[in-house]
Amino acid sequence: MPPIKLISVNATPAASPLEAFIACAHQMLDPSTPEAVRRATEPRLLAQLPTLRALGVFELFEVRDPALRTWLADEMAHDGANK
Incomplete structure (x- = not known):
């Protein structure tokens, strides 16, 4: 019997939280990123x-x-105050 193949609808694996954070931070800091x-x-x-x-x-x-x-310190302080 051949091994079971896992099929994913996502072509790329999901980013880890650290990878997502860094990608977003780079995008936010890039002056060419549109405000929207x-x-x-x-x-x-x-x-x-x-x-x-x-x-x-x-x-x-x-x-x-x-x-x-x-900004992150403010957000984390605000999040901590809401818990």
Whole structure:
């Protein structure tokens, strides 16, 4: 009997939370990214925060861009206040 082949509807594997976060951050920091795309990227980036916080990523690494670092700190503080 041949082995079972798993068929996926996705051609590419799903990105890990860290990969998704980095891709979104790069897109948000790129000055050529249109504002509409930047706004659409924000929720995807924010969706990764709980997982990255649970993994301790922000205890090990610091976001170097000051504006992004401040925005993320505000978002994480706001999220922590809502729990």
